Amino acid sequence: MTNAYARGDGPRTGQKSDDERPSRPAIRADAAKGEAQREGIEGGGEELIVLRQVRKAFDETVVLKGIDLVVRRGETTVIIGGSGAGKTTLLRLIVALEQPTSGEILIAGENIVGLPERELNRIRTKFGMVYQYAALLDSYTVMENVAFPLIEHTKLSKKEIRERVLEKLRILGLDPKNVENKFPSELSGGMRKRVGLARALMLEPPILVYDEPTSGLDPLTSRLVDDLIEEMRERFNVTSLVISHDIASCFRIAHQAVLLIQGEVVAAGKPDSLARGESEIARKFIEQSGVDIARLSRVPRTERSGPSEPSKTKQE
Ligand SMILES: Nc1ncnc2c1ncn2[C@@H]1O[C@H](COP(=O)(O)OP(=O)(O)OP(=O)(O)O)[C@@H](O)[C@H]1O
Numbered sequence: 001m002t003n004a005y006a007r008g009d010g011p012r013t014g015q016k017s018d019d020e021r022p023s024r025p026a027i028r029a030d031a032a033k034g035e036a037q038r039e040g041i042e043g044g045g046e047e048l049i050v051l052r053q054v055r056k057a058f059d060e061t062v063v064l065k066g067i068d069l070v071v072r073r074g075e076t077t078v079i080i081g082g083s084g085a086g087k088t089t090l091l092r093l094i095v096a097l098e099q100p101t102s103g104e105i106l107i108a109g110e111n112i113v114g115l116p117e118r119e120l121n122r123i124r125t126k127f128g129m130v131y132q133y134a135a136l137l138d139s140y141t142v143m144e145n146v147a148f149p150l151i152e153h154t155k156l157s158k159k160e161i162r163e164r165v166l167e168k169l170r171i172l173g174l175d176p177k178n179v180e181n182k183f184p185s186e187l188s189g190g191m192r193k194r195v196g197l198a199r200a201l202m203l204e205p206p207i208l209v210y211d212e213p214t215s216g217l218d219p220l221t222s223r224l225v226d227d228l229i230e231e232m233r234e235r236f237n238v239t240s241l242v243i244s245h246d247i248a249s250c251f252r253i254a255h256q257a258v259l260l261i262q263g264e265v266v267a268a269g270k271p272d273s274l275a276r277g278e279s280e281i282a283r284k285f286i287e288q289s290g291v292d293i294a295r296l297s298r299v300p301r302t303e304r305s306g307p308s309e310p311s312k313t314k315q316e
Pocket residue numbers: 058061063081082083084085086087088089090
């Protein structure tokens with residue numbers, strides 16, 4: 001991915017939060033900052049990201065074979081699938097780093113296919129990227145890492161930048177005094193994830209994209225990262241798009257799971273629906289993960305979109 005994404009760039013689009021809890025004053029302040037901008041970005045209604053018959057070929061190799069997908073505002077969509085299924089390619093198309101061979105990709109109602117580079121840059125700022133190993137710059141301190149998007153994209157004073165960084169570190173449960181001058185190598189895996197998240201959130205993008213967020217983490221830290229993803233959604237009302245091999249994590253955080261096999265969406269719906277739905281491929285895929293799904297669904301049903309509809313399946 002480009003540096004813009006490594007930096008977790010995005011516009012200052014303060015969030016219109018439904019979650020105005022008295023115990024979270026810092027978040028309320030954040031929420032109020034850019035309401036108008038946020039509304040501008042999310043003018044497309046409930047369907048924030050829509051893919052219609054998206055195909056992607058590299059020379060003769062067809063990697064994505066007509067993807068239809070809807071990501072709803074404020075929800076977490078997890079893309080699962082085997083190695084080489086096309087998940088990363090799909091993600092790169094959505095965040096406008098690649099163009100599809102054919103099909104439409106709508107972000108907040110705007111078809112981004114065929115847009116000139118300048119316009120694509122504008123689209124890219126709507127996404128904050130959180131990478132597998134947090135992708136922090138090793139020779140930079142935590143303060144420098146998190147400040148990076150603000151230094152690059154705003155004209156804020158050093159003092160103001162510092163204050164915003166400290167605020168984000170605190171929101172993410174990191175003690176600034178303890179971490180601000182440390183280098184990434186001096187932090188635990190979970191702390192690095194938090195720092196990566198702080199950086200991705202610096203410009204308050206409406207959509208957070210996580211590439212394998214729990215990969216390489218122990219089960220306990222994976223749980224903490226899942227909690228963090230859910231917390232980000234609640235606190236900042238962000239829409240989350242996650243690529244994951246981690247079925248347990250998918251069950252904990254996803255409103256929608258999308259199973260991609262060999263470039264096709266074979267099933268999409270609530271994780272429970274995939275596990276118990278009509279698609280044999282989806283049932284087997286989840287079964288083979290060995291995860292005890294009965295114990296896992298964490299997001300309350302009332303927060304999920306609509307009643308528990310059966311998963312949509314393409315091939316049975
Ligand atoms: N730039 C490219 N040029 C040629 N082939 C590519 C390119 N990018 C991806 N591919 C091919 O597309 C297929 C899907 O790759 P992709 O990285 O999207 O899969 P994935 O589902 O993310 O896999 P993994 O889970 O292993 O990361 C692979 O066969 C890969 O070799």
